[in-house]
């Protein structure tokens with residue numbers, strides 16, 4: 465590893481010092497370099513040989529900054545969960561809940577019926593085990609899982625009940641894509657968390673925090689603060705998950721090198737798309753290829769207008785370089801659903817002072833806060849619908865269970881590059897139209913959710929539910 469260069473690089477010094485969420489100018493002046501800590505991947509849980517998936521919640525405690533620890537929770541570990549590898553076919557899953565409160569295991573982006581979706585109607589009681597027998601049948605994608613108990617999702621995810629899933633068909637070599645987990649194929653869970661003066665992670669949302677969503681003052685990547693992602697000299701694949709409760713990232717590299725977008729929430733694009741910045745809202749995923757063949761030690765940053773460091777990178781010449789060229793093409797197929805729609809629906813993601821005066825912040829969709837007992841509408845199984853979604857007050861990331869969708873328009877214009885592929889979550893700064901075919905059934909006992917993925921908004925009522933029959 466080019467340690468010397470790494471530590472003398474100004475931007476490297478910053479992130480090594482773990483000083484994040486400051487302006488780049490202040491970052492550049494930061495001193496104090498501790499020993500380099502290599503970013504670790506979540507453990508890999510590959511289900512392909514056994515077609516079985518076994519998860520158990522675990523209570524733990526984590527001292528993220530080396531200071532006082534905070535009670536946390538994870539799946540099969542003390543914070544977050546393993547990276548699960550799935551392939552198409554049968555999967556016998558079991559999720560055991562050892563915690564003293566109900567949790568659920570929502571497979572965000574998995575295309576399965578409502579009874580297997582793990583939403584708020586499928587709580588796993590303390591001591592209980594949920595055993596969905598699922599059939600996986602979808603394109604390769606980076607998806608994720610997290611607890612989804614109504615009014616508890618924000619806190620449960622914040623303290624660790626989330627993880628990443630790779631749906632794979634084993635053909636990434638043929639695609640010319642990096643695929644060695646933790647070497648040239650990195651899974652990166654981006655989360656901001658709030659730490660008090662003693663270095664303890666806290667979740668204490670005020671009324672204002674609930675209105676805007678709860679944001680932190682430090683970055684964690686895979687549950688680690690201030691670590692360095694060490695990669696080979698060559699093309700590296702980064703699978704990015706915004707696992708934050710509310711923070712929206714506009715990612716870029718401080719050395720201005722492009723990010724080559726190869727996959728969005730629901731699968732591959734037809735070809736890589738070079739981006740200078742990549743916007744990633746809570747719940748969204750993106751797979752990018754980055755060329756680390758140079759000698760630099762770039763920093764993944766966010767927010768060009770008020771930049772802060774997200775993750776320091778460094779290269780290690782002893783790591784195998786397997787991919788040296790970007791693929792020209794990928795095999796993602798973007799079905800054009802336009803013209804196939806049989807229904808149009810309008811959704812208003814509501815929040816505002818009116819509701820706030822009455823208490824609760826007015827979080828609702830089409831004026832109605834979420835009610836577990838009310839099904840908002842039914843979609844005919846196998847049909848395409850066009851949904852027009854409008855945000856009020858702030859940009860809301862809109863997520864729909866049980867489908868992947870295409871973005872038709874954003875504020876009347878074609879979608880931004882990040883949103884041209886298959887999506888299941890999309891940030892809506894103003895209004896957008898999406899098209900989806902509803903191929904998975906959901907009954908009124910286990911309906912699909914549609915909601916804002918700012919978790920404080922979702923918990924406060926910006927959510928609805930629908931059946932597919």
Ligand SMILES: [Cu+2]
Nearest residue numbers: 860916918921
């Ligand atoms: Cu929202």
